[in-house]
Amino acid sequence: MADFTCLVVEDSPMMRQLIVFALGRIKDLHVTEADDGVDGLRKLASARYDIILTDINMPIMDGLKLIQRVRTDPVHKETPIVVITTEGGSADRDRAIRLGANAYITKPIQAPKVIATVKELLKIG
Amino acid sequence: MAEDRRPSRSDAPGHDLSQERDQFLRTFSKGAQLTREFVEEYESLQRQLQSLQAENGRLRAAVEADDAIRDLLKKIEALESEKRELLSHYRRVEEVTSDFNARFHEMEDDFANLANLFVASSSLHSSLSPRAVTRRLKEVLEQLVGAEQFGVYLVARDGRALDPIATSGLPPDVPAPEHLAHGLLGEVARSGVARIDDEADPSLGSIEKPPAVFPLQIDDNIVGVVAIFRSFAQKTKFSTVDFELFKLLGQHAAAALMSSGLFAQAERKLPGSEAFGDLGR
Numbered sequence: 124m125a126d127f128t129c130l131v132v133e134d135s136p137m138m139r140q141l142i143v144f145a146l147g148r149i150k151d152l153h154v155t156e157a158d159d160g161v162d163g164l165r166k167l168a169s170a171r172y173d174i175i176l177t178d179i180n181m182p183i184m185d186g187l188k189l190i191q192r193v194r195t196d197p198v199h200k201e202t203p204i205v206v207i208t209t210e211g212g213s214a215d216r217d218r219a220i221r222l223g224a225n226a227y228i229t230k231p232i233q234a235p236k237v238i239a240t241v242k243e244l245l246k247i248g
Numbered sequence: 249m250a251e252d253r254r255p256s257r258s259d260a261p262g263h264d265l266s267q268e269r270d271q272f273l274r275t276f277s278k279g280a281q282l283t284r285e286f287v288e289e290y291e292s293l294q295r296q297l298q299s300l301q302a303e304n305g306r307l308r309a310a311v312e313a314d315d316a317i318r319d320l321l322k323k324i325e326a327l328e329s330e331k332r333e334l335l336s337h338y339r340r341v342e343e344v345t346s347d348f349n350a351r352f353h354e355m356e357d358d359f360a361n362l363a364n365l366f367v368a369s370s371s372l373h374s375s376l377s378p379r380a381v382t383r384r385l386k387e388v389l390e391q392l393v394g395a396e397q398f399g400v401y402l403v404a405r406d407g408r409a410l411d412p413i414a415t416s417g418l419p420p421d422v423p424a425p426e427h428l429a430h431g432l433l434g435e436v437a438r439s440g441v442a443r444i445d446d447e448a449d450p451s452l453g454s455i456e457k458p459p460a461v462f463p464l465q466i467d468d469n470i471v472g473v474v475a476i477f478r479s480f481a482q483k484t485k486f487s488t489v490d491f492e493l494f495k496l497l498g499q500h501a502a503a504a505l506m507s508s509g510l511f512a513q514a515e516r517k518l519p520g521s522e523a524f525g526d527l528g529r
Contacts, residue, residue, distance in 0.1 A: 137371040137384065138391050144363040148356070209390060211482035229482040231394040234360030235353070 132163035132177040145234035160184025179208040194223040203244035361489040372504040376511040394483035402472035450479035464502035
């Protein structure tokens, strides 16, 4: 199986740690962490990622702005984006999906759900 | 007178010869008749023989076919038995696989729960700043438990009230000090026994009816309580890991809050080795 790269954009170190823990269960998936949207964009500019997981409420640049920017980036415009957020309302979900998110997971996260979603989007059996 | 040219009677066969000839002719004709009958019978027997041979061939073929059928039946029986054995083996393997899958998922869930507890614990203990510890406690409650409205209260110095030190999602007038002698929060602070409504939907909870209140405890000392008044809409039930998190927070958050408070009081001076001097003896 080919290796995959994943970018986790989350301002909470605790949540990042938890998401990285969960993603560690997926074989051959290499995870890079970013503190916020700006840090995420910086990392996206320097490398190509197969999937992006992002929070919505973050300082400096929130997840929705990040999605907008990623969708105009020629390298990552097709890259699957998973939103992980405490915002459970359908309006928030619809907005994220409209902007180009591929999946929406609400907190508190269930590691098996995160793993299943990432595997599905990366088409890993 | 015309001359009689007919042979004289003396040229004709004698009476005996004529009889003999007739006799011979009769015998010959009988023999021919007999021969014809023999030939007919022979031909009939030949036909019968051919018919019997054909019949024999058919019977032989039938017997051979019966043997083949018997062989085939035996083979089918053997195959059926093999199939039954394989099916039973397959069922056993399937049971083992399903058992293995169930255990695998259980282990994955346990692993995820342990990761939650580890992350919560390490997050609380990775700072000695009361502000940072409080922020991390709020983060754990929001992001790991899914609490939308909650308050963290410490027992006041006089021991009569619970002072709010951190709240989230509450109206500004709500986090007033709670009297220790009254209400659910006071009861939990006095008894040290958590009150968690594991039947109700926590997203429908309220300030008057919090779905979870648990004590902050160091050894036997109750230093405060955490009250979850309402969870996020997507969190409709407390799970096993939540109960573990409540237990963990009750102990670790209390220790982290107290140690960070003491550290701040000591003007952020780390204790020297003399503080632990007696422990080795």
